């Protein structure tokens with residue numbers, strides 16, 4: 296009897312716990328691929344969207360949030376922001392870190408210095424995102440509705456845009472643009488054209504895997520690039536052979552793997568249209584490198600949020616950054632647990648009181664009964 300009551304109590308507690316615990320993520324959205332060949336957008340979707348191949352990943356980005364991060368329709372999004380206001384800045388796209396061993400207009404040190412400029416820019420953007428995340432939550436760790444709303448859509452590049460979710464994703468997205476460009480603009484993951492001599496018009500390819508140790512955005516260490524690493528020199532007249540400041544140098548035009556078709560769900564890359572991208576599987580390697588690196592940077596961003604702000608706040612920030620309805624989806628889990636525990640305690644206490652009163656009554660009745668039994672037989 297006592298055991299049965301205990302079982303009922305346990306059952307009540309379990310049900311209470313199940314009802315009050317936060318539910319799983321809402322359903323997955325469909326994506327609008329719209330027939331564009333926006334490579335940054337599409338590979339970002341393949342890497343991080345809940346509608347992409349990472350759909351099982353708990354920290355994937357839900358549709359409206361992904362629309363802002365990756366861009367959509369005519370919107371550049373956070374990833375595309377450097378193509379609107381930093382278009383001619385080589386540091387934002389890892390350009391001008393060009394070098395080929397032998398007689399070459401620039402030294403290895405100059406090339407590495409340009410790479411450091413690019414790395415520092417990405418680290419700065421990564422850091423801006425991490426700083427802005429602090430404003431996602433209130434003093435008690437609650438998600439602030441005014442900081443996570445996406446309606447109207449975030450306005451990257453606009454100083455009046457102050458919503459924490461918008462500015463966090465803008466910093467992270469601009470950093471992602473740089474790491475993705477590194478794979479499209481450098482020879483890290485590609486191969487030279489075997490049919491032509493190696494030189495400024497056909498620099499060696501390093502055929503290296505992603506992620507790259509050079510792209511550690513959490514750290515502050517100076518990169519130690521392979522001796523033959525090169526990106527392309529960029530000027531407005533982007534041609535092969537190089538002209539103007541890019542004369543006799545590896546050019547963006549000659550080395551880039553920027554253009555082709557990318558499946559926004561699987562990341563499959565086909566139909567390259569640039570000369571270097573058409574050599575072997577260079578375009579596919581650049582895209583898969585960029586997808587892998589994008590996932591690594593998101594992992595590092597999450598780790599840094601937790602390291603900086605603690606596990607509870609860090610995880611709630613990650614939830615707020617990825618869900619389309621963070622106010623409802625990223626409730627204060629601790630408060631819920633505390634309420635469940637309190638209700639549980641009350642039920643246990645009530646049960647104990649009832650049980651105590653009954654056993655007292657039973658023992659009183661028992662005492663009365665045994666007192667009667669002690670009398671003479673009648």
Ligand SMILES: [Zn+2]
Nearest residue numbers: 378387388476
């Ligand atoms: Zn770029």
